[in-house]
Amino acid sequence: MKNVLLGLLLAFVSIIAGCSSVDSKGETANRKTEVVFWHSMSGDLQPVLEEIVNDFNQTHSDIEVKPVFQGTYEEALTKWNAVAGTKEAPTIMQTFEVGTKHMIDSRQIVPVQTWIDKDQYDVSQWEKNIVRYYTVNGRIYSMPFNSSTPVLIYNKDAFRKAGLDPEKPPLTYSELKEAAKKLTKKSGKETKQYGFSMLNYGWFFEEMIAVQGGLYVNHDNGRSADATEAVFHGQEGRRVFELIRDMYRDGTFYNAGQNWDDMRAAFQAGKIAMYLDSSAGLKSLIDNSPFSVGVSYLPVPDGIERQGVVIGGASLWMMKGSSEKEQKAAWEFMKYVTSPSVQAKWHVRTGYFAINPAAYDEPLVKEEWKKYPQLKVAVDQLHETKPTAATQGALITVFPESRQHVVKAMEQLYEGVDPQEALDQAAKETNRVLQKTN
Amino acid sequence: MNDRVSSPMPSAWPVPTQPTVRRTAMKAWMEGMVYLLPSLLLFGVFLFYPLARTLYLSMFSTNYQGAPIRFVGWAHFAALFQDESFWHSVKTTFFFAALTVPTTVAIAFCLALLVHEKRKGIGIFRTLFASTMGMSVAVASIIWMFMYNPAIGIMNRLLSALGFPAVSWLLDPDTALYAVAIATIWMNIGFTFLLLLAGLQNIDPSLYESARIAGLSYWRQLWTVSVPLLSPTLFFVTTVSLIQALQTFGQIDFLTKGGPVDATNVFVYAIYREAFVNYQFGFASAQAIVLFVIIAAITFLQFRFAERKVHYQ
Numbered sequence: 001m002k003n004v005l006l007g008l009l010l011a012f013v014s015i016i017a018g019c020s021s022v023d024s025k026g027e028t029a030n031r032k033t034e035v036v037f038w039h040s041m042s043g044d045l046q047p048v049l050e051e052i053v054n055d056f057n058q059t060h061s062d063i064e065v066k067p068v069f070q071g072t073y074e075e076a077l078t079k080w081n082a083v084a085g086t087k088e089a090p091t092i093m094q095t096f097e098v099g100t101k102h103m104i105d106s107r108q109i110v111p112v113q114t115w116i117d118k119d120q121y122d123v124s125q126w127e128k129n130i131v132r133y134y135t136v137n138g139r140i141y142s143m144p145f146n147s148s149t150p151v152l153i154y155n156k157d158a159f160r161k162a163g164l165d166p167e168k169p170p171l172t173y174s175e176l177k178e179a180a181k182k183l184t185k186k187s188g189k190e191t192k193q194y195g196f197s198m199l200n201y202g203w204f205f206e207e208m209i210a211v212q213g214g215l216y217v218n219h220d221n222g223r224s225a226d227a228t229e230a231v232f233h234g235q236e237g238r239r240v241f242e243l244i245r246d247m248y249r250d251g252t253f254y255n256a257g258q259n260w261d262d263m264r265a266a267f268q269a270g271k272i273a274m275y276l277d278s279s280a281g282l283k284s285l286i287d288n289s290p291f292s293v294g295v296s297y298l299p300v301p302d303g304i305e306r307q308g309v310v311i312g313g314a315s316l317w318m319m320k321g322s323s324e325k326e327q328k329a330a331w332e333f334m335k336y337v338t339s340p341s342v343q344a345k346w347h348v349r350t351g352y353f354a355i356n357p358a359a360y361d362e363p364l365v366k367e368e369w370k371k372y373p374q375l376k377v378a379v380d381q382l383h384e385t386k387p388t389a390a391t392q393g394a395l396i397t398v399f400p401e402s403r404q405h406v407v408k409a410m411e412q413l414y415e416g417v418d419p420q421e422a423l424d425q426a427a428k429e430t431n432r433v434l435q436k437t438n
Numbered sequence: 439m440n441d442r443v444s445s446p447m448p449s450a451w452p453v454p455t456q457p458t459v460r461r462t463a464m465k466a467w468m469e470g471m472v473y474l475l476p477s478l479l480l481f482g483v484f485l486f487y488p489l490a491r492t493l494y495l496s497m498f499s500t501n502y503q504g505a506p507i508r509f510v511g512w513a514h515f516a517a518l519f520q521d522e523s524f525w526h527s528v529k530t531t532f533f534f535a536a537l538t539v540p541t542t543v544a545i546a547f548c549l550a551l552l553v554h555e556k557r558k559g560i561g562i563f564r565t566l567f568a569s570t571m572g573m574s575v576a577v578a579s580i581i582w583m584f585m586y587n588p589a590i591g592i593m594n595r596l597l598s599a600l601g602f603p604a605v606s607w608l609l610d611p612d613t614a615l616y617a618v619a620i621a622t623i624w625m626n627i628g629f630t631f632l633l634l635l636a637g638l639q640n641i642d643p644s645l646y647e648s649a650r651i652a653g654l655s656y657w658r659q660l661w662t663v664s665v666p667l668l669s670p671t672l673f674f675v676t677t678v679s680l681i682q683a684l685q686t687f688g689q690i691d692f693l694t695k696g697g698p699v700d701a702t703n704v705f706v707y708a709i710y711r712e713a714f715v716n717y718q719f720g721f722a723s724a725q726a727i728v729l730f731v732i733i734a735a736i737t738f739l740q741f742r743f744a745e746r747k748v749h750y751q
Contacts, residue, residue: 078714081503106502189603200697254589257609258695262587271589397502401716411698415611433716 032064033329036090038080040073040314041146044284048349056336063329065092073099073314074400084108084319091322091330094145096314097133098399101222103317104141105397110318113139115331126338127357129385133311133393136223142315143334146352148280149309150207150298151378157291158183158193158273169274169296173243176274176299180252183273194254196247197275199263200410202403203312204276205232206394208240211298213307216394217434223389227396230430232406233423239301241409241419248414255414258407278312279378282351286374295374297381308385310393313352351375353382398433405429489730496723504719514724523700523708524725528732530615531705535683537619538626543676545623546630551660554638564635571628579692582621583608586693608694611701618689618702625689626682630675637671638664666749673748677740684733705729 041049046069053067070076073096083089085108095103103109116123123131123140130144156166162182170176180195198204206216214236217227247253254272256263264281266272268289276298277285286293300306316337318330336342343354344362354360360379369376385391396402409422471478496514498506518524549567553560570578585591586607594604607617641664649659665672687706690696696703696711709729713722 190598255609258697266589269590408699
């Protein structure tokens with residue numbers, strides 16, 4: 001009897017032990033170098049990415065890249081935190097742009113600059129504005145992969161019905177307010193169609209400040225030295241908040257909450273006529289809307305010169321824990337995904353930018369641009385961006401938390417809180433966490 | 439010799455000496471422990487160790503990987519009790535529990551009474567009423583998210599068809615918690631209903647017969663037979679539902695992310711955000727310990743006071 005119990009116990013212990021010793025890396029039987037690649041591409045993006053990986057594996061007989069979906073950028077980063085520096089960590093990790101400083105400070109990564117130097121790879125062929133974001137202290141830390149910017153999206157049919165020119169979208173705040181008023185349609189007390197909307201999400205607020213040339217944090221957006229204070233509650237931030245408050249008060253602004261899908265559903269259902277969205281989802285949005293979709297630049301306050309946009313999206317990071325051979329294989333993969341032909345495919349199938357502008361000369365892109373001229377608008381907006389600290393984007397570790405406070409401030413606007421007061425509160429909270437981590 | 443002391447009985451069994459008693463007891467204890475070992479091991483790995491670790495972490499500042507860096511003692515707790523948003527989330531959580539638990543139990547009880555009697559086709563209704571049990575929080579939340587969508591959701595279409603103004607359910611701080619509560623009640627009804635129905639089915643039918651012979655009305659029967667005999671089940675579902683309500687997470691994460699303006703930032707969601715978005719594992723651990731103490735105290739009080747009213751057969 002006791003022997004049976006002991007046996008059971010041993011079996012049990014070995015099961016538990018077995019759980020933790022699953023070896024996910026190393027070399028497979030036929031001596032291929034395995035590269036585990038954690039990514040966050042879901043929905044329509046995932047099959048495109050998997051196709052690219054597949055093509056790579058077929059053309060590179062000695063390397064096997066294994067894409068593993070790890071949830072949203074936030075979720076993937078949390079998982080990575082738990083395994084960074086151990087054998088369970090992937091070789092390549094896709095992380096969103098605001099995680100840049102977090103990754104650098106973790107000290108668990110190899111800057112891709114190391115491999116750029118080793119391979120004498122020419123980065124001058126890359127899109128300047130994208131490289132600028134990922135360059136910290138003169139070094140490129142991660143491989144830009146999927147980059148996007150915010151754009152103004154509008155319903156051309158609704159423009160026509162409201163007597164507006166569908167080829168002349170609003171470019172300034174006053175034009176935006178004017179157009180929104182004409183686009184807002186009411187039946188009785190209920191609003192059938194709202195003029196404008198913007199997701200309660202920190203990214204759009206950051207971009208609306210940057211386009212005016214405003215900074216998010218001090219020390220040149222944390223680029224010349226570690227940021228110690230938030231500055232987004234200055235006049236640039238106030239203009240954005242006042243715009244939302246004014247339009248909400250007029251009844252032309254639709255509160256879309258925090259959910260991207262809710263907002264897109266509202267647009268496609270004709271509930272909102274104009275809104276801000278990422279250029280990344282453009283292709284499927286155009287395909288799935290029952291009306292013709294227009295794309296334009298972010299609006300700016302009257303009399304303010306347009307500075308351009310900060311790059312969003314994500315980049316690929318190489319892990320320190322992996323062997324030289326794995327790193328080399330990972331580098332090969334990174335070079336492959338940023339090559340013009342792959343980037344051309346990536347751009348037309350998703351709406352993300354091409355890291356390598358040579359991709360825009362590929363016949364595939366030229367053909368698609370004829371069918372979807374909207375894709376080109378986002379590219380133009382990026383190319384017209386002026387290289388300043390504002391458009392380079394802020395570099396802080398506590399971005400996710402700071403965004404929560406900005407979202408809360410945006411939500412307070414709908415409750416009638418004064419714009420400056422809401423902003424000051426968010427800045428105060430951001431300062432608190434900035435100082436805690438420094 | 440004292441005559442009150444009887445002469446020793448001639449015993450068939452040898453009286454064991456002290457050391458032997460101890461040895462047998464020891465052996466029995468050991469054997470008992472061996473039987474318990476698998477469950478102790480499981481509890482140890484999945485409950486006791488994490489609990490001890492949480493307590494340990496709650497006294498440290500941690501890095502982004504959750505590794506303790508600096509001992510801070512009770513500083514996290516001290517900061518916690520001065521934190522306004524902490525008290526706000528405590529209030530929100532209790533209000534949420536008060537909204538959901540009694541309503542869920544009451545509705546489930548009514549449904550159970552409805553389908554308690556044997557009728558033709560009653561099985562269909564029993565299955566329907568219990569069906570929400572088979573749905574994960576994620577799926578249910580997505581369904582409700584679309585129903586609540588102010589632009590395309592069915593809720594607002596119904597309202598406008600009935601001539602009421604549109605409500606921005608999850609986007610208005612005044613309505614968001616109620617909206618999440620309604621979804622939660624719907625999700626929890628299945629499980630509660632099933633337990634209560636099983637409880638009703640277990641009541642001896644002869645008791646109802648006697649009650650009918652005594653001429654008791656349906657409502658008197660309900661009050662004097664069903665409720666007392668169902669009280670153990672009622673007590674159980676209330677306790678479990680309350681613990682569940684205090685630990686609500688999934689619906690919040692899917693539907694509101696704690697917003698708008700923290701209106702639905704319940705306790706567990708606040709802990710999650712502190713640990714896995716802000717990487718403040720020490721502070722989050724302190725919050726988790728406080729939550730543990732609160733739930734333990736409430737469960738204790740429930741057993742101490744409410745259980746007196748429970749009638750065990």
